[in-house]
Amino acid sequence: MIRLSDRYAIREATGPFLFGVAAFTAIFVASDIVFKVADLVASGSAGLADVLLLLLYKLPYVATMTFPMAMLLGSLLGMARLSSSGELVAFRACGLSIGRLTLPILVFSFFVFLFSLFVGEALVPRAARAEFELTNKILNRTEAWLKGDDLVLQRKTESGLELVHIGRLRDALISDVVVVEIQKSGEVTITRAEDAIWESNAWYYGKGSTVVVSPEGLSRVVPPESEEVIPSTAMTFEGVYRKLPLKDSPEALSAVAQDVRPESMTYHQLKMRIDSMLERGASPNSVLEDRLHLYAKISLPFSSVVFALIGLPLGIQPNRSGGSIGFGLSILIILVYYVIMTLGRAMGESGSLPPILAAWLPNTIIGGIGVWLLASADQGLLSQH
Numbered sequence: 001m002i003r004l005s006d007r008y009a010i011r012e013a014t015g016p017f018l019f020g021v022a023a024f025t026a027i028f029v030a031s032d033i034v035f036k037v038a039d040l041v042a043s044g045s046a047g048l049a050d051v052l053l054l055l056l057y058k059l060p061y062v063a064t065m066t067f068p069m070a071m072l073l074g075s076l077l078g079m080a081r082l083s084s085s086g087e088l089v090a091f092r093a094c095g096l097s098i099g100r101l102t103l104p105i106l107v108f109s110f111f112v113f114l115f116s117l118f119v120g121e122a123l124v125p126r127a128a129r130a131e132f133e134l135t136n137k138i139l140n141r142t143e144a145w146l147k148g149d150d151l152v153l154q155r156k157t158e159s160g161l162e163l164v165h166i167g168r169l170r171d172a173l174i175s176d177v178v179v180v181e182i183q184k185s186g187e188v189t190i191t192r193a194e195d196a197i198w199e200s201n202a203w204y205y206g207k208g209s210t211v212v213v214s215p216e217g218l219s220r221v222v223p224p225e226s227e228e229v230i231p232s233t234a235m236t237f238e239g240v241y242r243k244l245p246l247k248d249s250p251e252a253l254s255a256v257a258q259d260v261r262p263e264s265m266t267y268h269q270l271k272m273r274i275d276s277m278l279e280r281g282a283s284p285n286s287v288l289e290d291r292l293h294l295y296a297k298i299s300l301p302f303s304s305v306v307f308a309l310i311g312l313p314l315g316i317q318p319n320r321s322g323g324s325i326g327f328g329l330s331i332l333i334i335l336v337y338y339v340i341m342t343l344g345r346a347m348g349e350s351g352s353l354p355p356i357l358a359a360w361l362p363n364t365i366i367g368g369i370g371v372w373l374l375a376s377a378d379q380g381l382l383s384q385h
Contacts, residue, residue, distance in 0.1 A: 020070030079315030309370030
């Protein structure tokens with residue numbers, strides 16, 4: 001059965017929490033998203049419907065960022081109101097410990113953590129991919145998506161349609177490449193290459209073939225052209241070198257593959273990609289950034305509990321009763337948290353700190369301080385009594 005103190009605590013924390021969600025979401029939208037949308041509108045290709053969709057696609061990601069912040073505000077102001085009205089002292093005098101008084105808000109923060117996990121796994125990746133596809137459509141950029149570990153490109157050309165499959169992209173080398181050129185006349189040219197290297201603003205391949213299929217369905221193999229000398233001593237291919245009908249530079253290919261960023265993948269997808277890269281011989285250092293993102297998919301939502309731990313004891317202090325002071329203090333704590341997170345990420349990416357420790361560093365520090373403050377808050381209430 002829910003106690004009276006539990007109802008009081010939840011009631012006082014819910015209002016500031018909802019206000020925090022609205023306030024911090026507005027800050028995120030105004031400071032970042034609006035400017036990006038304005039750039040698309042300025043390009044002349046984005047209509048009102050596109051703008052609204054882009055804003056909608058951003059909301060799941062924004063929610064995962066604002067829920068922990070709002071939890072900090074809710075726990076701090078909720079406890080501050082109970083403390084300033086003397087209700088905390090009264091409950092404490094009745095024999096309730098600080099741990100029992102703050103338990104309902106901690107449970108509330110845990111449910112916020114679970115909901116943030118759900119949003120981050122079920123909604124954020126889908127919304128990020130939808131946003132990427134819509135942005136490509138607005139800017140008439142190449143469409144790109146993943147099938148397993150493979151990159152697939154599709155775009156319209158002056159002569160028809162072009163489809164590109166790339167099994168692996170690493171700097172100036174691509175592997176398992178298939179380029180399909182579909183002409184408006186119905187003729188189809190299929191070029192396959194085991195590997196291709198970027199030299200002198202063009203892709204060259206050694207082992208491969210080109211097949212042309214006529215509109216009538218007749219196919220013919222295009223014989224190798226005369227050898228093309230490539231101005232590089234780094235070429236490792238043997239035999240005839242031919243140009244691959246692919247104009248995208250390595251940088252351009254990486255750019256159109258933005259939808260494979262860790263933020264656009266679920267925890268399971270990202271873990272599979274890391275495992276796959278390691279199985280193919282990638283060094284552990286090459287997946288440090290991906291591992292940081294992997295662990296952050298849990299540590300960042302869990303900051304809802306951490307912020308509650310730090311907000312509760314600070315709210316109990318009588319000099320934290322003002323709403324404006326509480327909001328300002330919340331902003332300060334959030335800044336400290338993200339400074340520690342940035343430092344942890346930098347140490348994780350450099351390899352000086354294991355990725356899992358780097359991802360959980362701010363939670364460990366801020367949460368530890370919160371537990372210590374919460375444990376020592378009893379004496380403060382007893383002295384007031």
